[in-house]
Structure formats: C-alpha cells, structure tokens
Amino acid sequence: MSGATETSLTCARCGKPANLQCPKCVELKLPCEGAAFCTQDCFKASWSSHKSIHQKAKLSCENDTGAEQNSVAPNDWLYCTRKGQSRTPKLPIFDWTGTLKPYPISKPRLVPAHIDKPDWAIDGTPKIEPSSDLQRVVEIKTPEQIERMRETCRIAREVLDAAARVIRPGVTTDEIDAVVHEATIAAGGYPSPLNYYFFPKSCCTSVNEVICHGIPDARKLEDGDIVNVDVTVYFKGVHGDLNETFFVGTVDEASRQLVQCTYECLEKAIAIVKPGVRFREIGEIINRHALMSGLSVVKSYCGHGIGELFHCAPNIPHYARNKMVGIMKPGQTFTIEPMINAGNWRDRMWPDGWTAVTADGKRSAQFEHTLLVTETGVEVLTARLPTSPDMFPWLKS
Numbered sequence: 001m002s003g004a005t006e007t008s009l010t011c012a013r014c015g016k017p018a019n020l021q022c023p024k025c026v027e028l029k030l031p032c033e034g035a036a037f038c039t040q041d042c043f044k045a046s047w048s049s050h051k052s053i054h055q056k057a058k059l060s061c062e063n064d065t066g067a068e069q070n071s072v073a074p075n076d077w078l079y080c081t082r083k084g085q086s087r088t089p090k091l092p093i094f095d096w097t098g099t100l101k102p103y104p105i106s107k108p109r110l111v112p113a114h115i116d117k118p119d120w121a122i123d124g125t126p127k128i129e130p131s132s133d134l135q136r137v138v139e140i141k142t143p144e145q146i147e148r149m150r151e152t153c154r155i156a157r158e159v160l161d162a163a164a165r166v167i168r169p170g171v172t173t174d175e176i177d178a179v180v181h182e183a184t185i186a187a188g189g190y191p192s193p194l195n196y197y198f199f200p201k202s203c204c205t206s207v208n209e210v211i212c213h214g215i216p217d218a219r220k221l222e223d224g225d226i227v228n229v230d231v232t233v234y235f236k237g238v239h240g241d242l243n244e245t246f247f248v249g250t251v252d253e254a255s256r257q258l259v260q261c262t263y264e265c266l267e268k269a270i271a272i273v274k275p276g277v278r279f280r281e282i283g284e285i286i287n288r289h290a291l292m293s294g295l296s297v298v299k300s301y302c303g304h305g306i307g308e309l310f311h312c313a314p315n316i317p318h319y320a321r322n323k324m325v326g327i328m329k330p331g332q333t334f335t336i337e338p339m340i341n342a343g344n345w346r347d348r349m350w351p352d353g354w355t356a357v358t359a360d361g362k363r364s365a366q367f368e369h370t371l372l373v374t375e376t377g378v379e380v381l382t383a384r385l386p387t388s389p390d391m392f393p394w395l396k397s
Contacts, residue, residue, distance in 0.1 A: 011038040013046045022050065073218035077104035080215055083353030084124075084198035092351035098209035098361030102352060103217040106174055108200050109181045117190050118234050118310070124198040126310070134305065134312040140331035141307060145238065146372060149307060149333060152189070153240035153370050153381035156233040159183045160242055161388045163203070163231065169223040169249045173205035176229060177216035184233055192232035192239050192310055199354060204230035204243070211298055211339050211347050211356040211364040223249030226259060228366045232310065239310050241335050242382035243368040246391055254342065255363055260394050261293045262340040262365040265318075269336045273328060273371055273378035279314050280324045286338045287320035298339035298364070300347050300356065305334045306370055319345075328373045333381070337368030 011018040018036035025035035037043040078087035181202040191202035206214035206228040230243035303316030318338040343362035372379040
C-alpha cells in the first residue's frame, strides 16, 4: 500500500476517512475514488470484489489501443484471426510477450489472370504438396529443373532487394508487402506465401520479437526496430525462397550483434554444404556459433526442401543434437534459415495463428538462402547480386 495523494478520500469499504490507496490502481492510473482504504484490514476484506476493477481497466485499455491502431489504417482494414480465414475489428485479447502487437491488415492483393499460380492460390489449400512422395524422399533435381530454379531464385533475390530499399522509419510493413507483390508480378511470378494455407499476404514481415511468419499490417516501422522480410517466388513451376533481417534507422548494439551473429550462422552452415555431409551437421554448426555469442536457436521451425513444391524433404533443423537422417547429394535443393533469439529459444503463437514470437519478448533475427548441392560443394541460388543494396555494415570490411 502506498500513501494516497488526496486527504479528503473515504474508505471504499466502510466510508471512514482514508489515507491508503490500492497500489495496482495507482499503477493503472485509476481514479483515487473507490481505490482508497482506511486500513489494511479493510483493503484485504474488499480485495475479492475490488480486483475486478483492474481487469475492467485492462480490457478498456486494450479496446482503446485497438481503436487507436484502427485510426492509423482505413476503416475496412481488420485484424487477422483463425490462421488467415477470419477478420475482426477488435484487437484480440492476448498476453503479448513483448511490446509489439498486431495492427489491422488490408485486403489480399490481386494477382493478374495471366500469372501461373500454385494450386492453393484460389482456395488456400495445397493439393499436391501434402501427399507427395517428396515429403519422404529427397529429390535429385534434373538439369532442366535446376535451370528453372536458378531463374526463379534470381527473381526472388531481386524482389527482396526491392523491399530492402524502402525500409526506413515510418514505412508500414503493408507497404513493404505491396512492393514485394508488385515486383513479383512485374517479373511474371506469383508470391508463393499468398493464400498458402490462407496466409493473407505476399511476404512475411517479422519485427523485433517476431521469430517468423509475421503478417504485414498497418504498423509503421520505428527507429531502432529490426525487421525480417521473407520472400518466396513461384515462377516456371518452381519456388525460390530467401529472407534477410534489416535495421530500421539506428539500432542498439545488442540488436546489431544479434543480426550479425544470425548472418554468420547461415554463412558458416552454407560453408559445410557438399556431397556426403550429414544434414544434421548444419544444426551443430549453427548452434555452436549462436551459443558462443550468448544467443539461442529456435527449435520449432526449420529449413526445408524446395523446388516444384514449396516445402518438402529434407527438413533442416538448426539446433544441435537433432535427429535428422540422410546425407547431401548433388542435385538436392533446400533452404537453411536459422532463427536466432536474444533470450531463450522458446516461442509462442499470436491469435492470428501465424505469427510466432519469442516467449520472453526478446528480439529474434533470421537469414535464409535456397541452396543447390553441386558435385564439388554448394551453389547459393539466392545469393546477393552486384546490384543488391548495401544493407549490412559488416560486409563493408
């Protein structure tokens, strides 16, 4: 109990003069009337009924926050729920792990009729992928498939570069999504995430404590944020997938180190890719480097095979002592995409059913490439181009 600031208050229980006030009410900045008590005994006797005031205030605050967030977006923008299948005008109630909350999202963007589309584009449900033999067998790509993947992965790189160029404080993640969508369409491709199991946008934008699968929305990026943009393009019947984490304005040193370490984790993992290497060794390399920097590796999400299917064998865990079986062979294509957390590795899911966030609210970073195992080593199909923007200060040295 803390001393009340008013001297004319009366006890909420017995009506006597009161000079003590509920500390929770003080924290929530609630009116002094109804929150003052003459003694500790009166406060304790009233607690079971008085505490309901705190919950009502919390709900009111959340609704006010929702109204405030809606004010930055058009009236027809709504919050995403049920893994993309529903919308609601109110901010969902959730014990957010960090300072970030979802904002309303715009309507799904349209894809011209002439663009070749994957089988989930219309109804949100992949047909071929779930039951394919390639969920169990790692495909060896033909030279013709590899050439198509090179072309698609180059387009995906150019799309991500276009998104990187617009990242700055004040830009919304929805605006980033618009750039990704338009650049993909202009190249003749389809943005693979769009309507994949009902995902509502053309790319994933994961800000600060979001680990992966963040949904682009009306929130404006703020100076000091970090944001991952995850792009996948479907072109000529194959997919190309990559992502990078970018600085927004001036970030703190801890965030800079997190992002740089995550970049290094991916680079070190790629360096061991060649025929005969066990898939499980990738996790050992990544885990060792992250631990040396006092960081942790997310275990709930992994890299994956890719080609004519968006996701297929092999799974590529990024953590140590994983049970993945198999060795790398020439002609295999897959992604490595470590997600590294500043705190512990555990994650939670937002009410939208897509957005995975750190359980402790601390920041997370990610980088991803699509790779081809060659006869002598590895080809990074989504490698940076001479025209790629200069986003990472450690690459200048």
